Amino acid sequence: MRIAIHQPDLLPYSGFWYKMAVSDGFIVSRHDQFQKHGYQRRVKMRDSWASHLLDGKPSLVPITEVSVREGWQMNLTDIIGGRYRSARHWKDRGTELVERINAAQGTTLDEVNLALIEIVRDMLGITTPLLFTDPPAQNGPDRLIEQVLAVGGDAYLSGAGGRAYMGEEAEADFAEHGIALEWSRHEHTTGDSIVTVLLDEDDPMENVLRESTA
Numbered sequence: 335m336r337i338a339i340h341q342p343d344l345l346p347y348s349g350f351w352y353k354m355a356v357s358d359g360f361i362v363s364r365h366d367q368f369q370k371h372g373y374q375r376r377v378k379m380r381d382s383w384a385s386h387l388l389d390g391k392p393s394l395v396p397i398t399e400v401s402v403r404e405g406w407q408m409n410l411t412d413i414i415g416g417r418y419r420s421a422r423h424w425k426d427r428g429t430e431l432v433e434r435i436n437a438a439q440g441t442t443l444d445e446v447n448l449a450l451i452e453i454v455r456d457m458l459g460i461t462t463p464l465l466f467t468d469p470p471a472q473n474g475p476d477r478l479i480e481q482v483l484a485v486g487g488d489a490y491l492s493g494a495g496g497r498a499y500m501g502e503e504a505e506a507d508f509a510e511h512g513i514a515l516e517w518s519r520h521e522h523t524t525g526d527s528i529v530t531v532l533l534d535e536d537d538p539m540e541n542v543l544r545e546s547t548a
């Protein structure tokens with residue numbers, strides 16, 4: 335069973351959805367530590383940042399303990415409306431997206447982003463199960479191995495950026511635990527949020543599933 339893992343970022347770019355779509359199970363790593371300048375609270379939309387407003391100034395805590403300011407739904411839909419109202423698929427997808435976000439619930443950063451992920455996952459027609467594990471005890475690549483084993487996986491699909499921190503022996507390390515390490519072949523077409531793909535493309539999933547031939 336091929337497993338992908340990712341923290342619940344804010345309406346992430348297409349590579350996130352590629353990993354979800356081509357895997358047998360997708361672990362939402364909701365216990366990750368909050369990163370002040372990370373993608374958990376912000377994402378590019380039309381090449382400009384869109385961000386959650388947070389309560390207080392969280393630092394060195396899990397995202398399960400970070401509170402998103404009340405009214406986050408309207409904050410986000412105002413940004414989306416302002417930047418995408420002229421998009422090709424605003425009328426048939428944009429209005430639905432805004433309506434569903436305005437009806438979404440959640441107070442902590444993990445809850446809010448997971449609610450948004452569920453909305454987009456449904457709109458894209460992705461049926462890969464979302465999985466959750468207990469907070470991992472290990473760090474680095476061992477943390478990933480621990481989570482894959484926890485759900486019975488025998489293959490792990492990593493984003494191409496994983497090569498930078500997993501080291502040259504990554505494949506061998508995973509293999510020692512009976513896990514095949516695979517690398518995403520997603521073709522990066524935009525660093526923008528999935529919202530750009532959803533509202534600009536006639537077939538959003540064609541864009542999500544596009545693979546590099548290099």
